[in-house]
Amino acid sequence: MANHTLEGNRLEAIPRQPVSHRALIGAVEGTLADFLACQIASLDTVDPALGGFARTTRDLVMAGGKRIRPTFAYWGWRGVVGSHEPVEGVLPALGALELMHTFALVHDDLMDRSATRRGRPTAHRLFAAQHGERFGDSAAILVGDLCLVWADQLLARTALPPTTLLDVRTRYDRMRVEAVAGQYLDVLGETDPAAWSVERALLVARHKTASYTVQWPLGFGLALAAGGHAALEEAYRIYGLAVGEAFQLRDDLLGVYGDPRITGKPAGDDLRTGKPTTLLMLARQLATDAQLDEFEAADITRQAEIIAATGAPAQVEEMIRSRVDAGVAAIAEAPVRTDARAALIELATAATHRPA
Known part of the structure:
Protein backbone atom coordinates (compact mmCIF):
# COMPACT_ATOMS: atom_id res chain seq x y z
CA MET A 1 0.00 0.00 0.00
CA ALA A 2 1.21 3.49 -0.79
CA ASN A 3 2.05 5.66 2.18
CA HIS A 4 -0.85 7.83 3.27
CA THR A 5 -1.31 10.48 5.92
CA LEU A 6 -4.07 12.91 6.77
CA GLU A 7 -3.58 16.48 7.94
CA GLY A 8 -6.94 17.35 9.49
CA ASN A 9 -9.35 16.17 6.82
CA ARG A 10 -7.07 16.97 3.89
CA LEU A 11 -5.64 14.12 1.89
CA GLU A 12 -1.90 14.16 1.28
CA ALA A 13 -1.66 10.85 -0.55
CA ILE A 14 -4.43 8.51 -1.57
CA PRO A 15 -4.10 4.87 -0.52
CA ARG A 16 -4.29 2.02 -2.97
CA GLN A 17 -5.36 -1.55 -2.35
CA PRO A 18 -5.09 -3.37 -0.06
CA VAL A 19 -6.73 -0.50 1.84
CA SER A 20 -8.18 -0.29 5.32
CA HIS A 21 -11.65 1.01 5.98
CA ARG A 22 -10.15 3.92 7.90
CA ALA A 23 -7.91 4.87 4.99
CA LEU A 24 -10.83 4.76 2.56
CA ILE A 25 -12.90 7.04 4.78
CA GLY A 26 -9.91 9.37 5.09
CA ALA A 27 -9.60 9.52 1.31
CA VAL A 28 -13.30 10.31 0.84
CA GLU A 29 -13.25 12.94 3.59
CA GLY A 30 -10.11 14.50 2.17
CA THR A 31 -11.82 14.82 -1.20
CA LEU A 32 -14.86 16.39 0.44
CA ALA A 33 -12.75 18.80 2.50
CA ASP A 34 -10.85 20.05 -0.54
CA PHE A 35 -14.01 20.47 -2.59
CA LEU A 36 -15.93 22.23 0.19
CA ALA A 37 -13.07 24.61 0.91
CA CYS A 38 -13.31 25.85 -2.68
CA GLN A 39 -17.09 26.23 -2.47
CA ILE A 40 -16.85 28.21 0.77
CA ALA A 41 -14.20 30.52 -0.67
CA SER A 42 -16.42 31.19 -3.67
CA LEU A 43 -19.45 32.09 -1.55
CA ASP A 44 -17.29 34.21 0.77
CA THR A 45 -16.57 36.52 -2.13
CA VAL A 46 -20.31 37.16 -2.61
CA ASP A 47 -21.22 37.96 1.00
CA PRO A 48 -19.73 37.02 4.40
CA ALA A 49 -23.13 35.67 5.50
CA LEU A 50 -23.04 33.18 2.64
CA GLY A 51 -19.59 32.05 3.70
CA GLY A 52 -20.94 31.39 7.20
CA PHE A 53 -23.89 29.49 5.75
CA ALA A 54 -21.53 27.38 3.64
CA ARG A 55 -19.28 26.68 6.64
CA THR A 56 -22.24 25.43 8.66
CA THR A 57 -23.19 23.19 5.74
CA ARG A 58 -19.62 21.90 5.53
CA ASP A 59 -19.64 21.12 9.25
CA LEU A 60 -22.84 19.08 8.85
CA VAL A 61 -21.28 17.11 5.98
CA MET A 62 -18.05 16.45 7.87
CA ALA A 63 -19.61 15.73 11.28
CA GLY A 64 -18.76 12.06 11.49
CA GLY A 65 -21.13 9.41 10.23
CA LYS A 66 -20.42 5.89 9.07
CA ARG A 67 -19.74 6.86 5.40
CA ILE A 68 -21.46 3.62 4.53
CA ARG A 69 -22.68 4.65 1.07
CA PRO A 70 -19.23 5.53 -0.30
CA THR A 71 -17.95 2.32 1.26
CA PHE A 72 -20.48 0.13 -0.54
CA ALA A 73 -19.89 2.03 -3.78
CA TYR A 74 -16.15 1.56 -3.40
CA TRP A 75 -16.45 -2.21 -2.98
CA GLY A 76 -18.95 -2.39 -5.83
CA TRP A 77 -16.28 -0.77 -7.99
CA ARG A 78 -13.34 -2.68 -6.53
CA GLY A 79 -15.17 -5.98 -7.09
CA VAL A 80 -14.59 -5.52 -10.81
CA VAL A 81 -11.45 -3.46 -11.34
CA GLY A 82 -8.99 -5.34 -9.16
CA SER A 83 -6.59 -4.39 -6.42
CA HIS A 84 -4.09 -2.32 -8.38
CA GLU A 85 -6.47 0.18 -9.98
CA PRO A 86 -5.83 3.62 -8.40
CA VAL A 87 -8.83 5.06 -6.62
CA GLU A 88 -8.14 8.75 -7.34
CA GLY A 89 -10.38 8.89 -10.38
CA VAL A 90 -13.52 7.72 -8.59
CA LEU A 91 -13.11 9.59 -5.29
CA PRO A 92 -15.28 12.53 -6.44
CA ALA A 93 -18.12 10.11 -7.19
CA LEU A 94 -17.76 8.47 -3.77
CA GLY A 95 -17.77 11.88 -2.08
CA ALA A 96 -20.88 12.91 -4.02
CA LEU A 97 -22.83 10.12 -2.33
CA GLU A 98 -21.99 11.61 1.06
CA LEU A 99 -23.21 15.05 -0.02
CA MET A 100 -26.44 13.49 -1.25
CA HIS A 101 -26.77 11.70 2.09
CA THR A 102 -26.40 14.98 3.98
CA PHE A 103 -29.19 16.45 1.83
CA ALA A 104 -31.44 13.54 2.80
CA LEU A 105 -30.56 13.71 6.52
CA VAL A 106 -31.10 17.46 6.83
CA HIS A 107 -34.51 17.33 5.18
CA ASP A 108 -35.50 14.16 7.07
CA ASP A 109 -34.57 15.76 10.40
CA LEU A 110 -36.65 18.81 9.55
CA MET A 111 -39.68 16.71 8.61
CA ASP A 112 -39.34 14.65 11.80
CA ARG A 113 -38.59 17.75 13.95
CA SER A 114 -35.55 15.89 15.29
CA ALA A 115 -33.42 17.78 17.80
CA THR A 116 -30.08 16.03 17.32
CA ARG A 117 -28.13 14.10 14.72
CA ARG A 118 -24.75 12.45 15.35
CA GLY A 119 -24.88 13.89 18.86
CA ARG A 120 -25.13 17.48 17.62
CA PRO A 121 -28.03 19.88 16.98
CA THR A 122 -29.77 19.28 13.67
CA ALA A 123 -29.51 21.89 10.92
CA HIS A 124 -32.88 23.52 11.59
CA ARG A 125 -32.05 23.75 15.30
CA LEU A 126 -28.66 25.33 14.58
CA PHE A 127 -30.19 28.06 12.45
CA ALA A 128 -33.23 28.50 14.70
CA ALA A 129 -30.84 29.44 17.52
CA GLN A 130 -29.73 32.40 15.39
CA HIS A 131 -33.01 33.89 14.17
CA GLY A 132 -35.95 31.76 15.28
CA GLU A 133 -37.79 28.63 14.19
CA ARG A 134 -39.08 29.85 10.84
CA PHE A 135 -35.61 30.95 9.79
CA GLY A 136 -34.20 27.64 11.02
CA ASP A 137 -36.62 25.63 8.89
CA SER A 138 -35.98 27.75 5.80
CA ALA A 139 -32.20 27.63 6.20
CA ALA A 140 -32.26 23.84 6.69
CA ILE A 141 -34.16 23.40 3.43
CA LEU A 142 -31.52 25.51 1.70
CA VAL A 143 -28.70 23.48 3.30
CA GLY A 144 -30.18 20.31 1.85
CA ASP A 145 -30.66 21.93 -1.54
CA LEU A 146 -27.08 23.20 -1.55
CA CYS A 147 -25.74 19.73 -0.71
CA LEU A 148 -27.68 18.25 -3.61
CA VAL A 149 -26.22 20.83 -6.01
CA TRP A 150 -22.74 20.26 -4.62
CA ALA A 151 -23.18 16.52 -5.06
CA ASP A 152 -23.89 17.06 -8.76
CA GLN A 153 -20.85 19.32 -9.12
CA LEU A 154 -18.53 16.88 -7.38
CA LEU A 155 -19.86 13.89 -9.34
CA ALA A 156 -19.12 15.76 -12.58
CA ARG A 157 -15.44 15.88 -11.58
CA THR A 158 -15.11 12.10 -11.74
CA ALA A 159 -12.31 11.18 -14.15
CA LEU A 160 -14.15 8.72 -16.39
Whole structure:
Protein backbone atom coordinates (compact mmCIF):
# COMPACT_ATOMS: atom_id res chain seq x y z
CA MET A 1 0.00 0.00 0.00
CA ALA A 2 1.21 3.49 -0.79
CA ASN A 3 2.05 5.66 2.18
CA HIS A 4 -0.85 7.83 3.27
CA THR A 5 -1.31 10.48 5.92
CA LEU A 6 -4.07 12.91 6.77
CA GLU A 7 -3.58 16.48 7.94
CA GLY A 8 -6.94 17.35 9.49
CA ASN A 9 -9.35 16.17 6.82
CA ARG A 10 -7.07 16.97 3.89
CA LEU A 11 -5.64 14.12 1.89
CA GLU A 12 -1.90 14.16 1.28
CA ALA A 13 -1.66 10.85 -0.55
CA ILE A 14 -4.43 8.51 -1.57
CA PRO A 15 -4.10 4.87 -0.52
CA ARG A 16 -4.29 2.02 -2.97
CA GLN A 17 -5.36 -1.55 -2.35
CA PRO A 18 -5.09 -3.37 -0.06
CA VAL A 19 -6.73 -0.50 1.84
CA SER A 20 -8.18 -0.29 5.32
CA HIS A 21 -11.65 1.01 5.98
CA ARG A 22 -10.15 3.92 7.90
CA ALA A 23 -7.91 4.87 4.99
CA LEU A 24 -10.83 4.76 2.56
CA ILE A 25 -12.90 7.04 4.78
CA GLY A 26 -9.91 9.37 5.09
CA ALA A 27 -9.60 9.52 1.31
CA VAL A 28 -13.30 10.31 0.84
CA GLU A 29 -13.25 12.94 3.59
CA GLY A 30 -10.11 14.50 2.17
CA THR A 31 -11.82 14.82 -1.20
CA LEU A 32 -14.86 16.39 0.44
CA ALA A 33 -12.75 18.80 2.50
CA ASP A 34 -10.85 20.05 -0.54
CA PHE A 35 -14.01 20.47 -2.59
CA LEU A 36 -15.93 22.23 0.19
CA ALA A 37 -13.07 24.61 0.91
CA CYS A 38 -13.31 25.85 -2.68
CA GLN A 39 -17.09 26.23 -2.47
CA ILE A 40 -16.85 28.21 0.77
CA ALA A 41 -14.20 30.52 -0.67
CA SER A 42 -16.42 31.19 -3.67
CA LEU A 43 -19.45 32.09 -1.55
CA ASP A 44 -17.29 34.21 0.77
CA THR A 45 -16.57 36.52 -2.13
CA VAL A 46 -20.31 37.16 -2.61
CA ASP A 47 -21.22 37.96 1.00
CA PRO A 48 -19.73 37.02 4.40
CA ALA A 49 -23.13 35.67 5.50
CA LEU A 50 -23.04 33.18 2.64
CA GLY A 51 -19.59 32.05 3.70
CA GLY A 52 -20.94 31.39 7.20
CA PHE A 53 -23.89 29.49 5.75
CA ALA A 54 -21.53 27.38 3.64
CA ARG A 55 -19.28 26.68 6.64
CA THR A 56 -22.24 25.43 8.66
CA THR A 57 -23.19 23.19 5.74
CA ARG A 58 -19.62 21.90 5.53
CA ASP A 59 -19.64 21.12 9.25
CA LEU A 60 -22.84 19.08 8.85
CA VAL A 61 -21.28 17.11 5.98
CA MET A 62 -18.05 16.45 7.87
CA ALA A 63 -19.61 15.73 11.28
CA GLY A 64 -18.76 12.06 11.49
CA GLY A 65 -21.13 9.41 10.23
CA LYS A 66 -20.42 5.89 9.07
CA ARG A 67 -19.74 6.86 5.40
CA ILE A 68 -21.46 3.62 4.53
CA ARG A 69 -22.68 4.65 1.07
CA PRO A 70 -19.23 5.53 -0.30
CA THR A 71 -17.95 2.32 1.26
CA PHE A 72 -20.48 0.13 -0.54
CA ALA A 73 -19.89 2.03 -3.78
CA TYR A 74 -16.15 1.56 -3.40
CA TRP A 75 -16.45 -2.21 -2.98
CA GLY A 76 -18.95 -2.39 -5.83
CA TRP A 77 -16.28 -0.77 -7.99
CA ARG A 78 -13.34 -2.68 -6.53
CA GLY A 79 -15.17 -5.98 -7.09
CA VAL A 80 -14.59 -5.52 -10.81
CA VAL A 81 -11.45 -3.46 -11.34
CA GLY A 82 -8.99 -5.34 -9.16
CA SER A 83 -6.59 -4.39 -6.42
CA HIS A 84 -4.09 -2.32 -8.38
CA GLU A 85 -6.47 0.18 -9.98
CA PRO A 86 -5.83 3.62 -8.40
CA VAL A 87 -8.83 5.06 -6.62
CA GLU A 88 -8.14 8.75 -7.34
CA GLY A 89 -10.38 8.89 -10.38
CA VAL A 90 -13.52 7.72 -8.59
CA LEU A 91 -13.11 9.59 -5.29
CA PRO A 92 -15.28 12.53 -6.44
CA ALA A 93 -18.12 10.11 -7.19
CA LEU A 94 -17.76 8.47 -3.77
CA GLY A 95 -17.77 11.88 -2.08
CA ALA A 96 -20.88 12.91 -4.02
CA LEU A 97 -22.83 10.12 -2.33
CA GLU A 98 -21.99 11.61 1.06
CA LEU A 99 -23.21 15.05 -0.02
CA MET A 100 -26.44 13.49 -1.25
CA HIS A 101 -26.77 11.70 2.09
CA THR A 102 -26.40 14.98 3.98
CA PHE A 103 -29.19 16.45 1.83
CA ALA A 104 -31.44 13.54 2.80
CA LEU A 105 -30.56 13.71 6.52
CA VAL A 106 -31.10 17.46 6.83
CA HIS A 107 -34.51 17.33 5.18
CA ASP A 108 -35.50 14.16 7.07
CA ASP A 109 -34.57 15.76 10.40
CA LEU A 110 -36.65 18.81 9.55
CA MET A 111 -39.68 16.71 8.61
CA ASP A 112 -39.34 14.65 11.80
CA ARG A 113 -38.59 17.75 13.95
CA SER A 114 -35.55 15.89 15.29
CA ALA A 115 -33.42 17.78 17.80
CA THR A 116 -30.08 16.03 17.32
CA ARG A 117 -28.13 14.10 14.72
CA ARG A 118 -24.75 12.45 15.35
CA GLY A 119 -24.88 13.89 18.86
CA ARG A 120 -25.13 17.48 17.62
CA PRO A 121 -28.03 19.88 16.98
CA THR A 122 -29.77 19.28 13.67
CA ALA A 123 -29.51 21.89 10.92
CA HIS A 124 -32.88 23.52 11.59
CA ARG A 125 -32.05 23.75 15.30
CA LEU A 126 -28.66 25.33 14.58
CA PHE A 127 -30.19 28.06 12.45
CA ALA A 128 -33.23 28.50 14.70
CA ALA A 129 -30.84 29.44 17.52
CA GLN A 130 -29.73 32.40 15.39
CA HIS A 131 -33.01 33.89 14.17
CA GLY A 132 -35.95 31.76 15.28
CA GLU A 133 -37.79 28.63 14.19
CA ARG A 134 -39.08 29.85 10.84
CA PHE A 135 -35.61 30.95 9.79
CA GLY A 136 -34.20 27.64 11.02
CA ASP A 137 -36.62 25.63 8.89
CA SER A 138 -35.98 27.75 5.80
CA ALA A 139 -32.20 27.63 6.20
CA ALA A 140 -32.26 23.84 6.69
CA ILE A 141 -34.16 23.40 3.43
CA LEU A 142 -31.52 25.51 1.70
CA VAL A 143 -28.70 23.48 3.30
CA GLY A 144 -30.18 20.31 1.85
CA ASP A 145 -30.66 21.93 -1.54
CA LEU A 146 -27.08 23.20 -1.55
CA CYS A 147 -25.74 19.73 -0.71
CA LEU A 148 -27.68 18.25 -3.61
CA VAL A 149 -26.22 20.83 -6.01
CA TRP A 150 -22.74 20.26 -4.62
CA ALA A 151 -23.18 16.52 -5.06
CA ASP A 152 -23.89 17.06 -8.76
CA GLN A 153 -20.85 19.32 -9.12
CA LEU A 154 -18.53 16.88 -7.38
CA LEU A 155 -19.86 13.89 -9.34
CA ALA A 156 -19.12 15.76 -12.58
CA ARG A 157 -15.44 15.88 -11.58
CA THR A 158 -15.11 12.10 -11.74
CA ALA A 159 -12.31 11.18 -14.15
CA LEU A 160 -14.15 8.72 -16.39
CA PRO A 161 -15.05 8.51 -20.09
CA PRO A 162 -18.30 10.36 -20.91
CA THR A 163 -20.22 7.17 -21.73
CA THR A 164 -19.25 5.61 -18.40
CA LEU A 165 -20.10 8.77 -16.50
CA LEU A 166 -23.52 8.85 -18.20
CA ASP A 167 -24.28 5.36 -16.89
CA VAL A 168 -23.09 6.41 -13.43
CA ARG A 169 -25.31 9.48 -13.58
CA THR A 170 -28.33 7.43 -14.68
CA ARG A 171 -28.00 5.18 -11.65
CA TYR A 172 -27.38 8.16 -9.39
CA ASP A 173 -30.58 9.81 -10.61
CA ARG A 174 -32.58 6.62 -10.10
CA MET A 175 -31.21 6.38 -6.57
CA ARG A 176 -32.28 9.95 -5.81
CA VAL A 177 -35.80 9.41 -7.16
CA GLU A 178 -36.26 6.27 -5.09
CA ALA A 179 -34.99 8.00 -1.95
CA VAL A 180 -37.47 10.85 -2.41
CA ALA A 181 -40.28 8.38 -3.16
CA GLY A 182 -39.48 6.43 0.00
CA GLN A 183 -39.37 9.61 2.06
CA TYR A 184 -42.79 10.65 0.75
CA LEU A 185 -44.26 7.28 1.71
CA ASP A 186 -42.62 7.62 5.12
CA VAL A 187 -44.26 11.00 5.68
CA LEU A 188 -47.57 9.70 4.32
CA GLY A 189 -47.54 6.81 6.78
CA GLU A 190 -47.34 9.19 9.71
CA THR A 191 -50.67 10.74 8.71
CA ASP A 192 -52.59 7.52 9.39
CA PRO A 193 -50.34 4.88 10.98
CA ALA A 194 -53.30 2.71 11.99
CA ALA A 195 -54.06 2.10 8.29
CA TRP A 196 -50.45 1.10 7.51
CA SER A 197 -49.15 -2.49 7.41
CA VAL A 198 -45.95 -4.49 7.78
CA GLU A 199 -45.81 -4.87 4.00
CA ARG A 200 -46.15 -1.12 3.46
CA ALA A 201 -43.51 -0.42 6.09
CA LEU A 202 -41.11 -2.76 4.30
CA LEU A 203 -41.87 -1.00 1.01
CA VAL A 204 -40.85 2.28 2.64
CA ALA A 205 -37.68 0.66 3.99
CA ARG A 206 -36.85 -0.67 0.54
CA HIS A 207 -37.12 2.71 -1.16
CA LYS A 208 -36.17 5.17 1.56
CA THR A 209 -33.17 3.25 2.89
CA ALA A 210 -32.23 -0.01 1.16
CA SER A 211 -32.01 1.37 -2.36
CA TYR A 212 -29.89 4.42 -1.58
CA THR A 213 -27.84 2.92 1.26
CA VAL A 214 -26.72 -0.37 -0.26
CA GLN A 215 -28.38 -1.42 -3.53
CA TRP A 216 -27.76 1.65 -5.67
CA PRO A 217 -24.34 2.50 -4.21
CA LEU A 218 -23.23 -1.00 -5.23
CA GLY A 219 -24.70 -0.52 -8.71
CA PHE A 220 -23.15 2.94 -8.79
CA GLY A 221 -19.77 1.36 -8.06
CA LEU A 222 -20.33 -1.22 -10.77
CA ALA A 223 -21.05 1.57 -13.25
CA LEU A 224 -17.85 3.35 -12.17
CA ALA A 225 -16.05 0.16 -13.26
CA ALA A 226 -17.75 0.42 -16.67
CA GLY A 227 -20.39 -2.19 -15.78
CA GLY A 228 -21.32 -4.84 -18.32
CA HIS A 229 -21.44 -7.68 -15.78
CA ALA A 230 -25.03 -8.98 -15.75
CA ALA A 231 -24.48 -11.77 -13.21
CA LEU A 232 -22.68 -9.46 -10.81
CA GLU A 233 -25.33 -6.77 -11.28
CA GLU A 234 -28.02 -9.24 -10.19
CA ALA A 235 -25.97 -10.40 -7.20
CA TYR A 236 -25.43 -6.79 -6.14
CA ARG A 237 -29.19 -6.16 -6.49
CA ILE A 238 -30.15 -9.13 -4.31
CA TYR A 239 -27.46 -8.37 -1.75
CA GLY A 240 -28.25 -4.66 -1.76
CA LEU A 241 -31.98 -5.04 -1.14
CA ALA A 242 -31.53 -7.70 1.52
CA VAL A 243 -28.77 -5.96 3.46
CA GLY A 244 -30.35 -2.54 2.92
CA GLU A 245 -33.66 -3.69 4.40
CA ALA A 246 -31.81 -5.26 7.31
CA PHE A 247 -30.01 -1.94 7.84
CA GLN A 248 -33.36 -0.14 8.13
CA LEU A 249 -34.81 -2.82 10.41
CA ARG A 250 -31.85 -2.27 12.73
CA ASP A 251 -32.59 1.46 12.60
CA ASP A 252 -36.18 0.69 13.62
CA LEU A 253 -34.91 -1.11 16.72
CA LEU A 254 -32.36 1.59 17.52
CA GLY A 255 -35.04 4.25 17.12
CA VAL A 256 -36.85 2.77 20.11
CA TYR A 257 -34.17 0.98 22.14
CA GLY A 258 -30.89 2.64 21.12
CA ASP A 259 -28.69 4.48 23.60
CA PRO A 260 -28.78 8.21 22.69
CA ARG A 261 -25.18 8.56 23.88
CA ILE A 262 -24.19 6.15 21.12
CA THR A 263 -26.79 6.78 18.41
CA GLY A 264 -26.52 10.55 18.69
CA LYS A 265 -30.33 10.82 18.46
CA PRO A 266 -33.03 10.97 21.14
CA ALA A 267 -34.54 7.61 22.12
CA GLY A 268 -38.13 7.10 21.08
CA ASP A 269 -38.20 9.61 18.21
CA ASP A 270 -40.13 7.14 16.03
CA LEU A 271 -42.70 6.62 18.77
CA ARG A 272 -43.01 10.35 19.36
CA THR A 273 -43.81 11.01 15.70
CA GLY A 274 -45.96 7.91 15.29
CA LYS A 275 -43.79 6.64 12.45
CA PRO A 276 -45.29 3.32 11.22
CA THR A 277 -42.08 1.30 11.17
CA THR A 278 -41.97 -2.43 10.63
CA LEU A 279 -41.31 -2.84 14.36
CA LEU A 280 -44.42 -0.87 15.31
CA MET A 281 -46.61 -2.56 12.70
CA LEU A 282 -45.51 -6.01 13.91
CA ALA A 283 -46.18 -4.98 17.51
CA ARG A 284 -49.71 -3.90 16.58
CA GLN A 285 -50.30 -7.25 14.87
CA LEU A 286 -49.05 -9.24 17.85
CA ALA A 287 -50.52 -7.14 20.66
CA THR A 288 -53.55 -8.12 22.67
CA ASP A 289 -56.53 -5.78 22.82
CA ALA A 290 -55.48 -4.77 26.32
CA GLN A 291 -51.94 -3.95 25.13
CA LEU A 292 -53.27 -1.89 22.23
CA ASP A 293 -55.54 0.10 24.54
CA GLU A 294 -52.70 0.73 26.99
CA PHE A 295 -50.29 1.63 24.21
CA GLU A 296 -52.45 4.50 22.98
CA ALA A 297 -52.49 6.15 26.42
CA ALA A 298 -48.91 5.34 27.48
CA ASP A 299 -45.82 7.52 27.48
CA ILE A 300 -42.88 6.65 25.24
CA THR A 301 -41.04 4.63 27.89
CA ARG A 302 -44.08 2.47 28.55
CA GLN A 303 -44.80 2.13 24.83
CA ALA A 304 -41.32 0.68 24.33
CA GLU A 305 -42.01 -1.83 27.11
CA ILE A 306 -45.31 -2.86 25.53
CA ILE A 307 -43.67 -3.35 22.14
CA ALA A 308 -41.05 -5.59 23.77
CA ALA A 309 -43.77 -7.60 25.50
CA THR A 310 -45.47 -8.38 22.18
CA GLY A 311 -42.34 -10.17 20.92
CA ALA A 312 -42.02 -7.83 17.93
CA PRO A 313 -38.34 -6.96 18.56
CA ALA A 314 -37.41 -10.64 18.46
CA GLN A 315 -39.25 -11.04 15.16
CA VAL A 316 -37.43 -8.03 13.71
CA GLU A 317 -34.12 -9.54 14.81
CA GLU A 318 -35.04 -12.71 12.92
CA MET A 319 -35.95 -10.66 9.84
CA ILE A 320 -32.54 -9.00 10.03
CA ARG A 321 -30.78 -12.34 10.33
CA SER A 322 -32.63 -13.90 7.39
CA ARG A 323 -31.93 -10.91 5.16
CA VAL A 324 -28.24 -10.85 6.04
CA ASP A 325 -28.07 -14.57 5.26
CA ALA A 326 -29.74 -13.99 1.88
CA GLY A 327 -27.35 -11.14 1.06
CA VAL A 328 -24.29 -13.13 2.04
CA ALA A 329 -25.48 -16.12 -0.01
CA ALA A 330 -25.93 -13.92 -3.08
CA ILE A 331 -22.47 -12.40 -2.84
CA ALA A 332 -20.81 -15.71 -1.96
CA GLU A 333 -21.81 -17.09 -5.36
CA ALA A 334 -21.22 -13.88 -7.31
CA PRO A 335 -18.48 -13.46 -9.95
CA VAL A 336 -16.73 -10.85 -7.84
CA ARG A 337 -13.09 -10.44 -6.85
CA THR A 338 -12.12 -12.26 -3.67
CA ASP A 339 -11.19 -9.18 -1.63
CA ALA A 340 -14.49 -7.48 -2.47
CA ARG A 341 -16.46 -10.60 -1.60
CA ALA A 342 -14.80 -10.79 1.80
CA ALA A 343 -15.38 -7.08 2.43
CA LEU A 344 -19.06 -7.23 1.45
CA ILE A 345 -19.69 -10.27 3.62
CA GLU A 346 -18.10 -8.44 6.55
CA LEU A 347 -20.09 -5.27 5.78
CA ALA A 348 -23.36 -7.20 5.73
CA THR A 349 -22.89 -7.95 9.41
CA ALA A 350 -21.25 -4.68 10.41
CA ALA A 351 -24.00 -2.56 8.83
CA THR A 352 -26.84 -4.48 10.42
CA HIS A 353 -25.51 -5.39 13.86
CA ARG A 354 -24.43 -2.02 15.17
CA PRO A 355 -25.14 0.17 18.22
CA ALA A 356 -25.73 3.34 16.17
